[in-house]
Amino acid sequence: LSQLSRFRTEDEFVRWLTRLTQGRASGLVVGIGDDAAVAHPGRGQEIILTTDLTIEGVHFLQHLHPADVVGHRALARALSDVAAMGGKARFALISIAASRSAGRKWLRDFYAGVLRLVARHGVALVGGDTAVVGGPTLMDVLVVGEVPRGKALLRSGARPGDRLFVSGRLGLSALGLEVLRSRKLRTSSKFTRALRAHLYPQPRLQLGHFLQERRLASALIDISDGLSTDLQRLCRASGVGACLHAENIPGPPAKTFPLLRGTASRWRWALDGGEDYELLFSVRPRNVPKVPRQFHGIPLTLIGEVVRGRSLFLALPGGRKVPLAPGGYDHFRKA
Amino acid sequence: LSQLSRFRTEDEFVRWLTRLTQGRASGLVVGIGDDAAVAHPGRGQEIILTTDLTIEGVHFLQHLHPADVVGHRALARALSDVAAMGGKARFALISIAASRSAGRKWLRDFYAGVLRLVARHGVALVGGDTAVVGGPTLMDVLVVGEVPRGKALLRSGARPGDRLFVSGRLGLSALGLEVLRSRKLRTSSKFTRALRAHLYPQPRLQLGHFLQERRLASALIDISDGLSTDLQRLCRASGVGACLHAENIPGPPAKTFPLLRGTASRWRWALDGGEDYELLFSVRPRNVPKVPRQFHGIPLTLIGEVVRGRSLFLALPGGRKVPLAPGGYDHFRKA
Numbered sequence: 235l236s237q238l239s240r241f242r243t244e245d246e247f248v249r250w251l252t253r254l255t256q257g258r259a260s261g262l263v264v265g266i267g268d269d270a271a272v273a274h275p276g277r278g279q280e281i282i283l284t285t286d287l288t289i290e291g292v293h294f295l296q297h298l299h300p301a302d303v304v305g306h307r308a309l310a311r312a313l314s315d316v317a318a319m320g321g322k323a324r325f326a327l328i329s330i331a332a333s334r335s336a337g338r339k340w341l342r343d344f345y346a347g348v349l350r351l352v353a354r355h356g357v358a359l360v361g362g363d364t365a366v367v368g369g370p371t372l373m374d375v376l377v378v379g380e381v382p383r384g385k386a387l388l389r390s391g392a393r394p395g396d397r398l399f400v401s402g403r404l405g406l407s408a409l410g411l412e413v414l415r416s417r418k419l420r421t422s423s424k425f426t427r428a429l430r431a432h433l434y435p436q437p438r439l440q441l442g443h444f445l446q447e448r449r450l451a452s453a454l455i456d457i458s459d460g461l462s463t464d465l466q467r468l469c470r471a472s473g474v475g476a477c478l479h480a481e482n483i484p485g486p487p488a489k490t491f492p493l494l495r496g497t498a499s500r501w502r503w504a505l506d507g508g509e510d511y512e513l514l515f516s517v518r519p520r521n522v523p524k525v526p527r528q529f530h531g532i533p534l535t536l537i538g539e540v541v542r543g544r545s546l547f548l549a550l551p552g553g554r555k556v557p558l559a560p561g562g563y564d565h566f567r568k569a
Numbered sequence: 570l571s572q573l574s575r576f577r578t579e580d581e582f583v584r585w586l587t588r589l590t591q592g593r594a595s596g597l598v599v600g601i602g603d604d605a606a607v608a609h610p611g612r613g614q615e616i617i618l619t620t621d622l623t624i625e626g627v628h629f630l631q632h633l634h635p636a637d638v639v640g641h642r643a644l645a646r647a648l649s650d651v652a653a654m655g656g657k658a659r660f661a662l663i664s665i666a667a668s669r670s671a672g673r674k675w676l677r678d679f680y681a682g683v684l685r686l687v688a689r690h691g692v693a694l695v696g697g698d699t700a701v702v703g704g705p706t707l708m709d710v711l712v713v714g715e716v717p718r719g720k721a722l723l724r725s726g727a728r729p730g731d732r733l734f735v736s737g738r739l740g741l742s743a744l745g746l747e748v749l750r751s752r753k754l755r756t757s758s759k760f761t762r763a764l765r766a767h768l769y770p771q772p773r774l775q776l777g778h779f780l781q782e783r784r785l786a787s788a789l790i791d792i793s794d795g796l797s798t799d800l801q802r803l804c805r806a807s808g809v810g811a812c813l814h815a816e817n818i819p820g821p822p823a824k825t826f827p828l829l830r831g832t833a834s835r836w837r838w839a840l841d842g843g844e845d846y847e848l849l850f851s852v853r854p855r856n857v858p859k860v861p862r863q864f865h866g867i868p869l870t871l872i873g874e875v876v877r878g879r880s881l882f883l884a885l886p887g888g889r890k891v892p893l894a895p896g897g898y899d900h901f902r903k904a
Contacts, residue, residue, distance in 0.1 A: 245802065263615055264721060267806070269653035269790060270619035270714070272721045275610050280598055284605035285662045285711060287698040318604035327620045329709040363622040369704015374664040376620060376711050379605070386599060386607045455604060467580065471603070 247364060254345060259358030261324060271360035273325055275380055282379035282386065284315035290333065290370035298414050301340045303433045305347025307509075308375050311458065313355060313437035314511040316379035318456035320387035320446025323355050323439055325378040328362040333371040355439055387446050387454035389471035392516035396452050396540040398476060399525060401438055401532050402512040404461055405485045405503030406431035428486060435511045441529050442513060450525055451515035460508040463560040466546060468514060477547040478538035478558065501548070506561035516540055582699060589680060594693030596659060606695035608660055610715055617714035617721065619650035625668065625705035633749050636675045638768045640682025642844075643710050646793065648690060648772035649846040651714035653791035655722035655781025658690050658774055660713040663697040668706040690774055722781050722789035722850075724806035731787050731851035731875040733811060734860060736773055736867050739796055740820045741766035743842030763821060770846045776864050777848060785860055786850035795843040798895040801881060803849060812882040813873035813893065836883070841896035851875055 252266045259265070264272040275281050288308035290296055299307070309326060316323045328348065332341065352359055357377070410432025413425040420429075438456070445451040455468045461483070469476050485504030517525055525534055538549075546558040587601045594600070599607040610616050623643035625631055634642070644661065651658045663683065667676065687694055692712070745767025748760040755764070773791070780786040790803045796818070804811050820839030852860055860869055873884075881893040 245805075263719075264723060268724050269650045270617045270656075272615050272617055272654065272716065274615045274718060280607050280609045281616060281713070282605045282607055283660065283662055283696055283711075283713060285664050285696060285698050285709070287664045287666055287700050287709075289666060289700055289702055291703060292700060315604045319607065321605075325618065327618055327711065329620050329622045331622055331624060331707055361618055361620060363620050363709065365622050365624055365627060367624055367704065367707070368626060369702065369707075372666055372702070372704075372707060374620070374622075374698065374709035376618075376662065378616070378618060378713075381607065383609060384598075388599060389603050470580075 251345070254349065255359045259360075262358050262360060265358065265360045266362075271325065271327070273360065273378070278383050279380040280383050280386065282316050282319050282321045282381055283376070284312050284379075285374055285376040286311040286315065287372065287374050289372045296371075299433070301343035302347030302350075305344040306351050306434055308373050309348050309351050309377075310435045310437050310511060312375040312377040313351070313357070313439060314456040314458060316377055317437050317439045317442035317513065318387070318454055319379065319381055320385065320442045320451070320454060321379035321381035322443060323357045323377050323379045325360045326352055326357050327360060327376040328373060329364070330362065330373040331365045331367040331371065334366060334368065336371050355437070381446065385446055387442070387451050387515075389453055389455050389468045392453035392468060392472035392474050392540045393518070394474055394540050394542045396516035396518055397522050397536055398465075398478065398514065398516055398538045398540060399534050400457070400461065400484065400512055400514050400537055401441055401529070401534055402510065403484045403486065403533070404457065404505075404510050404512060405507035407435060407509040408503055408507030409486050431510070435509060437511055438513045438532070441532060444529060445513075445515060448524070450517060450521050452518055454513060454515040457510050457512050457514050458508065460506040460561060461514065462505045462546070462558055463508075464514055465558075466560045468516070469540070469544070469546060472516075472540070473544075475541045475543040475545045475547075476538055477541055477549055477555065479549045481551050482535060482537045484533060484535045502561070505558070586680070589684065590694045594695075597693050597695060600693065600695045601697075606660065606662070608695065608713070613718050614715040615718050615721065617651050617654050617656045617716055618711070619647050619714075620709055620711040621646040621650065622707065622709050624707045631706075634768070636678035637682030637685075640679040641686050641769055643708050644683050644686050644712075645770045645772050645846060647710040647712040648686070648692070648774060649791040649793060651712055652772050652774045652777035652848065653722070653789055654714065654716055655720065655777045655786070655789060656714035656716035657778060658692045658712050658714045660693050660695045661687055662695060662711040663708060664699070665697065665708040666700045666702040666706065669701060669703065671706050690772070716781065720781055722777070722786050724788055724790050724803045727788035727803060727807035727809050727851035727875045728853075729809055729875050729877045731853055732857050732871055733800075733813065733849065733851055733873040733875060734869050735792070735796065735819065735847055735849050735872055736776055736864070736869055737845065737847040738819045738821065738868070739792065739840075739845050739847060740838030740842035742770060742844040743767075743838055744821050767844070770844060772846055773848045773867070776867060779864060780848070780850060783859070785852060785856050787853055789848060789850040792845050792847045792849050793843065795841040795896060796849065797840045797881070797893055798843075799849055800893075801895045803851070804875070804879070804881060807851075807875070808879075810876045810878040810880045810882070811873055812876055812884055812890065814884045816886050817870060817872045819868060819870045837896070840893070
């Protein structure tokens with residue numbers, strides 16, 4: 235395979251990328267190729283800014299994750315942050331520091347994954363930076379979104395008495411990673427859904443926008459590091475506590491997943507799994523009946539309520555309450 | 570020195586950074602601490618988006634560049650891109666993948682360098698991402714700027730007959746790096762200015778904004794990779810050629826810089842040096858008299874003209890013209 239250095243100059247690489255991203259995007263004045271991109275925001279809109287690092291060996295493994303999956307996942311993380319503000323995603327910039335071993339084909343497949351996902355959400359890839367590094371491949375994805383003035387859904391709006399909902403099924407992505415790592419499980423059709431959840435997570439942009447437009451959520455966060463960790467973030471920002479009902483948390487279906495048998499707690503997958511990119515949101519009691527059971531096929535599940543204080547609890551079947559500690563992924567603790 | 574992992578959790582690091590960046594910035598709705606930042610752009614403004622990677626071993630060396638210098642330079646690169654569009658810088662996001670050997674003190678000094686520079690230009694640090702990596706330290710700096718609708722100064726506006734100007738003195742930063750590398754030269758007071766140019770380059774935001782407001786520049790680019798390389802970029806985007814007058818190019822003053830003696834051409838420093846972050850701009854003949862000789866103490870020098878065709882020339886003293894090849898830094902060629 236040809237090396238990245240087959241792009242003889244950086245300018246040649248930029249021209250290649252410019253061709254890939256051609257086609258006028260709405261609101262875009264200047265795309266890739268000048269000193270910076272220029273865009274005009276919609277009338278009455280505020281801009282949302284978010285950026286996420288994706289690192290080989292931390293967020294993906296060269297031998298397990300195909301290049302298009304790496305592109306998809308890197309972008310999905312940042313898009314999910316825009317969903318978590320109730321906004322629309324508009325523009326993306328990608329900086330990539332490619333390891334010397336990444337070939338031209340790898341880069342092409344990486345951008346194929348990126349471009350498929352931006353196309354699906356009407357996002358324009360408008361810039362970035364590029365370099366070759368001695369260390370692992372690393373990318374930083376910036377997404378610019380927009381939301382009507384004053385309407386961004388923050389983490390800090392939850393009040394005692396609010397109900398807590400999550401979208402989708404949690405823990406599927408973490409399970410998918412276990413499956414991907416196991417040669418035996420990988421071939422089983424039982425795990426197709428978990429594998430897909432891990433390889434191609436879908437940022438919940440439409441759902442976030444729906445919650446914002448209908449004013450259904452009092453606080454909103456995306457679940458990137460596990461329900462237990464992201465629930466703590468939402469509660470800290472709001473100055474509240476929470477109680478979750480273990481039985482109601484939509485985890486991977488235990489019966490069909492033999493992998494789950496014998497694990498200390500079947501809820502651990504859903505609580506600490508991470509990388510699900512589902513949405514966790516609080517709803518005022520009067521708005522609970524307005525939350526649909528499904529949104530475009532994605533289940534919305536009532537999993538608990540916001541309480542006074544600062545503590546998080548998990549109510550087990552039978553009624554016993556245990557403290558809920560954040561157990562999701564943390565780059566600093568693992569370091 | 571305490572390790573980065575002394576921030577026991579990522580959330581703790583984010584809280585530390587939030588304290589550092591407190592104080593309400595104009596136009597900022599949500600800063601660090603939620604899923605994303607939210608800001609409102611000024612009325613009638615377009616947004617400018619630019620991002621730049623800074624990599625240990627490529628853009629800085631751990632043993633030569635103090636942490637605050639690394640922060641300053643990383644941010645200056647991105648601010649310079651906004652200057653090169655004629656815009657105002659508003660918001661910055663910094664993603665940093667810190668090598669395991671970077672300590673808490675290093676991070677603190679890094680952000681001190683960043684925060685001094687953002688304060689000088691009225692920019693708010695509103696977000697970013699963070700991780701610890703096995704490889705070299707790496708950061709991606711995104712700056713959001715703004716410019717009145719339709720007024721961004723592009724690379725593509727130069728026409729044959731336009732005159733070419735540069736700000737400041739070119740090659741000082743490259744010379745400063747040579748000085749920094751030499752134990753002997755480093756102690757000489759002769760090189761203070763070159764060292765300063767290398768360690769603390771000043772993005773020409775006010776100048777870029779001035780050229781935009783007065784409609785003086787037909788095309789504008791910042792000189793990040795060397796005059797020869799960035800001139801080629803401007804000419805390619807405009808579909809023109811150029812001829813520079815070697816004698817007029819403001820390089821490091823040869824007499825006071827013994828290092829320059831014996832180098833093949835004293836202009837090479839100015840032509841290929843890179844990292845000067847000065848501005849190169851073209852001016853319609855009728856506007857040439859309106860370009861001041863200095864702008865806030867920074868000399869603006871007429872160095873050549875835009876010509877038909879696609880070729881770049883250097884006119885040597887005596888009148889001989891030689892082809893001018895881009896010789897600046899290119900991450901792909903060096904890789």
